[in-house]
Amino acid sequence: MNHLRTRAVHAGQKPDPASGAIATPISQTSAFAYGTLENGAAIFAGEADGYRYSRFANPTVKALEDKIADLEGAETAVAFSSGTAAVSSVVLSQLSPGDEIVFLGPLYGGTESLFNAFDGRFGIRVVDAAERGLEASLSPATRLIWVETLTNPTLHLHDLTAVTALARARGITTVADNTFCSPYLTRPLEHGIDLVMHSMTKYLGGHGDSTGGVLAGAERLIAPVRATGMGHVGGNLAPHEAFLILRGVKTLPLRMAAHCAGAAEVAAFLSSHPAVAATHYPGLASHPQHALARRQMEGGYGGIVSFELARGTRRAAAALLDNLKLFTQAVSLGDVDSLACHPASTTHSFISPEARARSGIGEGLIRLSVGIEHPQDLIADLREALAASAAAE
Numbered sequence: 318m319n320h321l322r323t324r325a326v327h328a329g330q331k332p333d334p335a336s337g338a339i340a341t342p343i344s345q346t347s348a349f350a351y352g353t354l355e356n357g358a359a360i361f362a363g364e365a366d367g368y369r370y371s372r373f374a375n376p377t378v379k380a381l382e383d384k385i386a387d388l389e390g391a392e393t394a395v396a397f398s399s400g401t402a403a404v405s406s407v408v409l410s411q412l413s414p415g416d417e418i419v420f421l422g423p424l425y426g427g428t429e430s431l432f433n434a435f436d437g438r439f440g441i442r443v444v445d446a447a448e449r450g451l452e453a454s455l456s457p458a459t460r461l462i463w464v465e466t467l468t469n470p471t472l473h474l475h476d477l478t479a480v481t482a483l484a485r486a487r488g489i490t491t492v493a494d495n496t497f498c499s500p501y502l503t504r505p506l507e508h509g510i511d512l513v514m515h516s517m518t519k520y521l522g523g524h525g526d527s528t529g530g531v532l533a534g535a536e537r538l539i540a541p542v543r544a545t546g547m548g549h550v551g552g553n554l555a556p557h558e559a560f561l562i563l564r565g566v567k568t569l570p571l572r573m574a575a576h577c578a579g580a581a582e583v584a585a586f587l588s589s590h591p592a593v594a595a596t597h598y599p600g601l602a603s604h605p606q607h608a609l610a611r612r613q614m615e616g617g618y619g620g621i622v623s624f625e626l627a628r629g630t631r632r633a634a635a636a637l638l639d640n641l642k643l644f645t646q647a648v649s650l651g652d653v654d655s656l657a658c659h660p661a662s663t664t665h666s667f668i669s670p671e672a673r674a675r676s677g678i679g680e681g682l683i684r685l686s687v688g689i690e691h692p693q694d695l696i697a698d699l700r701e702a703l704a705a706s707a708a709a710e
Contacts, residue, residue: 400516577617629681
């Protein structure tokens with residue numbers, strides 16, 4: 318299976334041997350019979366294959382993990398109850414007091430807030446590389462470099478190959494949050510990244526009906542994360558959620574093609590509108606990293622568009638958002654439905670105003686998650702809302 322469309326359907330799955338069911342059955346159980354004391358002891362010792370307890374592994378979840386590992390080109394993957402559980406498990410399994418995380422921002426506000434909590438309570442230092450640049454920010458204490466393949470919400474790119482070159486020369490583990498791109502657009506492991514993370518709630522699930530996270534990479538790196546995340550944090554994904562996300566991933570390539578095509582039209586409209594001061598979308602030739610996007614992304618430029626209102630006030634943002642009809646005001650992204658949010662008051666309200674200002678997250682910034690509706694209908698909705706926003710000022 319060479320093509321992503323085929324692998325999205327078939328990887329990690331086969332007809333159920335007991336019933337012949339094509340869809341992976343939901344193994345809705347907490348515990349598994351292991352037959353004999355000897356076999357149970359071998360399973361618990363890691364000397365025999367088998368399931369013991371759904372907090373550690375579950376057949377439905379395993380099918381999803383195998384599918385994501387295949388799509389990302391990884392040896393293995395581990396699924397979690399949320400993206401935040403995945404982030405927490407990486408930090409707790411890889412770092413000790415006195416170690417450092419260096420991140421290339423801006424980050425999703427929840428991730429940055431979580432890092433700051435570890436900094437304040439557990440002695441794990443957090444360094445924003447935006448202040449001095451990545452190389453100057455690294456030190457002998459640096460253990461992790463964290464990067465997003467498209468930054469949330471300003472859609473900035475980082476050169477993944479350059480990041481990994483610096484990290485490998487110093488023995489530092491790299492993690493890329495690939496939520497915005499999905500493996501349809503970018504596969505960070507192919508650029509040398511060590512671990513790739515997703516909030517599966519977004520594009521992988523795709524239908525706004527399930528929550529989950531996943532990490533994929535080499536077995537030597539995933540094994541301690543799994544042991545910490547399942548054994549200590551208890552961040553296991555429920556089998557029903559795994560079933561829903563498995564169903565969603567089957568159509569990921571088809572959905573992503575529609576997301577990308579719609580976002581490109583929406584971005585082009587916004588970039589020429591007089592009420593818009595700036596449009597952030599890597600598919601626009603005006604994007605400062607358009608050339609890097611062309612090298613690092615394939616199949617399109619994503620389904621997220623962010624833009625700044627010329628009248629960059631919260632009042633103008635509220636007037637626009639409150640007059641949208643097809644775009645639903647909500648956080649999250651990657652759904653088949655189009656969503657819109659005001660990052661400064663929602664997704665990035667957890668970080669300080671100073672940090673938001675450094676990252677370019679002002680009161681006039683709007684983030685759109687373009688769904689699979691017809692883009693001309695979405696543009697008409699935005700045109701009316703922009704007119705209402707201008708009238709409100």
